[in-house]
Amino acid sequence: MTANILELSGISRSYSTRQGLFGKRVPVRAVDDVSLSLQEGQTLALVGESGSGKSTTGRIALGLERPNSGHVLFRGSELPPADTPAWRRMRAQMQMIYQDPLAALDRRLPILDQTREPLDIHDVGPASERNDKALAMLDAVGLNAGHAASLPSQLSGGQRQRAVLARALIMKPSLLVCDEPVSALDVSIQAQVVNLLMDLQRDLQLSLLFISHDLKVVRQVSQRMAVMYLGRIVEYGETRLLLSNSVHPYTRALISAVPVAGRRTRERIILTGEPPNPAARPAGCAFHPRCPIARSECANVSPAFTTLPDGRSVACHAVDGHPPIEEVGV
């Protein structure tokens, strides 16, 4: 069996946020008892509506945020305290790609300089070779010498995200957390960047934690996926299984919302009720107010995980009477 590069066990993270401009502060459980693992060289997708705790989980995985409880293991070792030399050494192995490439780039610095910068900061190799290394990395992400001399504002959105990738990969990390990496790009460009990411993953043996709400992309890039709702995982297993035979009613609703040629709109499950509000999390199963198959216990008792014979975990009281069904899928 392949080793895990990343393991999160029982991670929880709360914030206190103000309700309204002058409202009182209320605790928000952004991530609640999340356990996940990612195998070396593979991709684990995290999906769920906005506010479900995906980004917080990604930041915790990189040690950019400390959990209130739980453990993060990178190649079997606990992340050292932030900003220590041991943490910096481990952090050089992990990089994050955000949705907005412009925010990740320095507007005043040519792309070549930004790509080379991590080598300068960490004093990697002879200084005279760093420009060549940066140019080679830019070439690997599909940017040429002309792009290298440009400022971020002179590039298109897709080219900027390629530049972000070059900078993230120049230190040869082994783990990349991608937080909605193509959501801000034109649809026509998204596929190119996703394909590039997959090529780079293969060539550089990268492991990816891939946060996305686009299930078509998730199907293309990931071997396993976890569906989050209000800070908790509700279904977790092989992407192929979840997208063709989802069990949790929330996963079903997400899949159903994806337009598929040939499927009539009225066959879709429409998510009803209030969108999830982390500051007013319903008791019992947090999804029960919107759930088409909720029963009385769902309002009172939080469902435990059940592991099905196909290896997936599902947190749903109705799972026994609700076996996987063949769906149109994504």
Ligand SMILES: Nc1ncnc2c1ncn2[C@@H]1O[C@H](COP(=O)(O)OP(=O)(O)O)[C@@H](O)[C@H]1O
């Ligand atoms: N730094 C923070 N301070 C206060 N609340 C936060 C902070 N980060 C995240 N949250 C809250 O935690 C919840 C989950 O956020 P997030 O992890 O960004 O979800 P997602 O990425 O799935 O949209 C949200 O309600 C968000 O407002």
Ligand SMILES: [Mg+2]
């Ligand atoms: Mg997010």
